[in-house]
Amino acid sequence: MQVSLPITHPESAAEFTANESRAHWHDQALWFVRVKRDRAARTLNEWEALRALASQIKSHTMSRLGDYLEQFEAQATRRGAIVHWARNADEHNQIVLDILKKHNVHRVAKSKSMLTEECHLNPFLEQHDVTVVDTDLGEWIVQLRQEPPSHIVMPAIHIKKEEVGALFHKHLNTEAGATDATYLAYAARQKLRDVFLAAEAGITGVNFAIAETGGFVVCTNEGNADLGVSLNKLHIACMGIEKLIPRASDLGVFLRLLGRSATGQPITAYSSHFHGPIPGGELHIVLVDNGRSQILDSDEFRGALKCIRCGACMNTCPVYRRSGGHSYHSTIPGPIGSILHPARDAAQHATLPFACSLCASCTDVCPVKINLHEQLLILRSVIAGRKLLSGSKRLAMRLTSFVFQRPRLYAFLGGVGRRVMSIMPRWLVYNRFNPWGRQREMPPTPRQSFRELYRQRRGKDRA
Amino acid sequence: MPRVGLFIPCYIDQLYPDVGLATVEVLERCGQQVEFPEQQTCCGQPMANTGCTADARPVAELFVRTFAPYDYVVCPSGSCVAMVRQHYHEFFHDDPTYLALRKKTFELTEYLVDVLGLTGWQGRFPYRVGLHQSCHGLRELRLASSSEVVGPSYSKTRQLLGSLDGIEIVTLERPDECCGFGGTFSVNEEAVSCMMGLDRIADHQRATAQVLTAVDMSCLMHLEGLIRRQRTPLAVMHVAQILAGRAVPNVTATTAAGANG
Ligand code: SF4
Numbered sequence: 001m002q003v004s005l006p007i008t009h010p011e012s013a014a015e016f017t018a019n020e021s022r023a024h025w026h027d028q029a030l031w032f033v034r035v036k037r038d039r040a041a042r043t044l045n046e047w048e049a050l051r052a053l054a055s056q057i058k059s060h061t062m063s064r065l066g067d068y069l070e071q072f073e074a075q076a077t078r079r080g081a082i083v084h085w086a087r088n089a090d091e092h093n094q095i096v097l098d099i100l101k102k103h104n105v106h107r108v109a110k111s112k113s114m115l116t117e118e119c120h121l122n123p124f125l126e127q128h129d130v131t132v133v134d135t136d137l138g139e140w141i142v143q144l145r146q147e148p149p150s151h152i153v154m155p156a157i158h159i160k161k162e163e164v165g166a167l168f169h170k171h172l173n174t175e176a177g178a179t180d181a182t183y184l185a186y187a188a189r190q191k192l193r194d195v196f197l198a199a200e201a202g203i204t205g206v207n208f209a210i211a212e213t214g215g216f217v218v219c220t221n222e223g224n225a226d227l228g229v230s231l232n233k234l235h236i237a238c239m240g241i242e243k244l245i246p247r248a249s250d251l252g253v254f255l256r257l258l259g260r261s262a263t264g265q266p267i268t269a270y271s272s273h274f275h276g277p278i279p280g281g282e283l284h285i286v287l288v289d290n291g292r293s294q295i296l297d298s299d300e301f302r303g304a305l306k307c308i309r310c311g312a313c314m315n316t317c318p319v320y321r322r323s324g325g326h327s328y329h330s331t332i333p334g335p336i337g338s339i340l341h342p343a344r345d346a347a348q349h350a351t352l353p354f355a356c357s358l359c360a361s362c363t364d365v366c367p368v369k370i371n372l373h374e375q376l377l378i379l380r381s382v383i384a385g386r387k388l389l390s391g392s393k394r395l396a397m398r399l400t401s402f403v404f405q406r407p408r409l410y411a412f413l414g415g416v417g418r419r420v421m422s423i424m425p426r427w428l429v430y431n432r433f434n435p436w437g438r439q440r441e442m443p444p445t446p447r448q449s450f451r452e453l454y455r456q457r458r459g460k461d462r463a
Numbered sequence: 464m465p466r467v468g469l470f471i472p473c474y475i476d477q478l479y480p481d482v483g484l485a486t487v488e489v490l491e492r493c494g495q496q497v498e499f500p501e502q503q504t505c506c507g508q509p510m511a512n513t514g515c516t517a518d519a520r521p522v523a524e525l526f527v528r529t530f531a532p533y534d535y536v537v538c539p540s541g542s543c544v545a546m547v548r549q550h551y552h553e554f555f556h557d558d559p560t561y562l563a564l565r566k567k568t569f570e571l572t573e574y575l576v577d578v579l580g581l582t583g584w585q586g587r588f589p590y591r592v593g594l595h596q597s598c599h600g601l602r603e604l605r606l607a608s609s610s611e612v613v614g615p616s617y618s619k620t621r622q623l624l625g626s627l628d629g630i631e632i633v634t635l636e637r638p639d640e641c642c643g644f645g646g647t648f649s650v651n652e653e654a655v656s657c658m659m660g661l662d663r664i665a666d667h668q669r670a671t672a673q674v675l676t677a678v679d680m681s682c683l684m685h686l687e688g689l690i691r692r693q694r695t696p697l698a699v700m701h702v703a704q705i706l707a708g709r710a711v712p713n714v715t716a717t718t719a720a721g722a723n724g
Pocket residue numbers: 261306307308309310311312313314336365366367368369370372
């Protein structure tokens with residue numbers, strides 16, 4: 001068996017930033033989306049009220065998720081859908097495969113679902129002789145490159161159009177060196193049309209499932225979800241159990257927030273509603289837990305399940321923008337991913353909660369008001385508590401604490417430190433053991449501390 | 464006359480004593496009677512932010528013991544105040560001494576505006592100034608409106624600085640992007656941290672700032688480290704130093720008119 005070692009964010013991030021122009025390009029591309037989001041949010045005076053409402057609706061849903069799931073199942077079944085429950089990724093994949101096998105399906109058109117990504121459905125199906133094509137343009141691009149998405153809304157945001165040109169030249173036989181977006185998109189469209197026509201089943205994700213009606217909504221900008229499931233009789237919808245909202249009337253709140261937060265659009269181009277199978281067809285809904293009920297059980301991290309996957313926290317995160325989605329080595333990168341993954345498996349993702357400067361921009365941007373930066377801070381103590389911090393860090397903090405508990409020792413050591421620093425030769429200060437000094441000068445080392453100067457000043461005042 | 468306890472964070476005490484002195488002078492100019500309790504050390508933020516809660520707790524306890532007797536606690540660092548106000552809760556919960564302390568602990572410019580009710584500040588500072596909005600002051604203390612939140616825009620620090628004679632506060636492309644310091648983040652994630660800092664500095668340069676200022680010396684320590692290494696012609700000053708009328712290190716004064724034309 002292969003043992004997967006935890007991969008650290010700092011190393012991958014350093015690799016990404018080493019290509020400075022690329023990292024800056026990536027940062028600018030995402031900042032552009034963040035600015036569009038700001039503009040779109042400001043077109044609604046009631047923006048903050050909407051956020052608060054969405055947050056409350058989701059909190060309420062989480063507080064009785066079991067009831068709402070049952071209600072959803074009953075209503076969806078009443079409408080003719082077949083509902084399945086999967087405890088984990090393996091069960092999910094097996095359920096999907098069994099359905100496909102029963103219908104003798106070998107070609108599937110899929111429309112963006114981070115959940116199937118999380119469950120690694122594609123490689124599983126490929127192993128069983130099923131070809132899956134991700135039909136969202138970005139998703140398809142990363143699929144052709146045989147790499148995971150780097151963003152949950154813009155999966156190929158890390159790829160330049162020159163690279164897409166080269167990729168399409170290789171796979172679609174487009175002109176060499178072509179970079180024109182319209183030309184490339186058209187070529188993709190032609191090819192994807194064949195995929196849609198040849199597919200025997202459609203798999204989609206779910207953005208919102210409505211307990212009251214048993215229906216669900218899939219939001220896309222390319223309309224490919226509709227195409228994928230309308231051209232054939234079998235539709236499998238895979239959803240995490242947290243996608244639920246109680247009533248159809250709640251939907252408007254979320255649809256108004258989602259598009260604006262994600263891309264700055266008033267609403268995504270297609271919000272497709274599904275209520276039962278198409279005539280003569282079959283609709284399967286797979287409800288997946290895969291660690292979610294573990295998060296639901298924890299008071300600290302339950303709020304993270306409110307996430308509607310808009311990606312705004314990624315676009316605003318100054319670390320994500322400069323380190324790229326792949327540096328997180330997780331299906332969901334950025335601030336929310338740095339909670340969801342370690343909350344389930346702290347050892348594997350121990351560096352993620354530290355890949356954060358605690359600027360709190362994610363918390364302010366989140367449309368459902370998840371206290372992201374606070375949860376990241378709490379996760380750090382979970383990781384320290386489970387002894388997953390490096391020994392040197394733990395020791396350093398223990399020593400620092402020891403000194404800070406003793407004012408006189410602190411003042412004394414401060415003085416010694418400053419004096420030593422001021423006489424140390426440069427090479428002793430700036431070496432590979434001092435990450436501060438690689439690109440930065442050390443702070444000044446004044447002769448006297450504030451407390452010394454203050455005492456003198458007081459002395460003079462009294463004299 | 465209320466007793467004001469001065470909270471001078473450890474790194475300001477040791478490395479930037481003049482910021483501490485400037486804070487004293489600013490408060491005294493407002494007629495405040497300030498006192499520096501000597502047994503203070505640190506708010507415990509480095510340990511807490513690394514997740515070492517057990518190591519942070521006794522330091523936080525020392526802080527509360529030290530400052531409980533004062534009517535107000537004032538500190539020239541937004542992030543240390545945020546530590547006390549937002550993150551001590553897990554140590555002290557509903558302890559009445561803590562809850563009282565929480566209500567009377569203020570960042571310097573916040574104290575001047577909210578407690579003393581100042582709307583401006585007298586003085587002359589004929590420079591183009593870039594105001595770096597430090598994240599903890601911004602999004603945990605709400606010293607200013609943050610660009611993500613929809614609502615009226617305001618900034619307590621800017622209100623004070625902007626009223627100085629001859630000052631021009633330059634417009635940044637990203638009004639409140641993080642500088643990348645982030646405490647131990649600056650060492651842990653050195654590569655990203657420095658890139659963030661350099662980007663922040665470049666924004667100030669494009670806006671032709673001569674002086675870069677903030678209410679948090681820790682952000683400035685990081686930015687100054689990069690500025691000095693790169694020999695960028697940009698002076699770094701804490702807001703308290705500007706308010707106290709300190710001279711600008713190594714930058715020639717211009718008139719605001721000259722700056723515009
Ligand atoms: S955590 Fe909030 S901002 Fe981030 S993806 Fe989820 S809903 Fe969007």
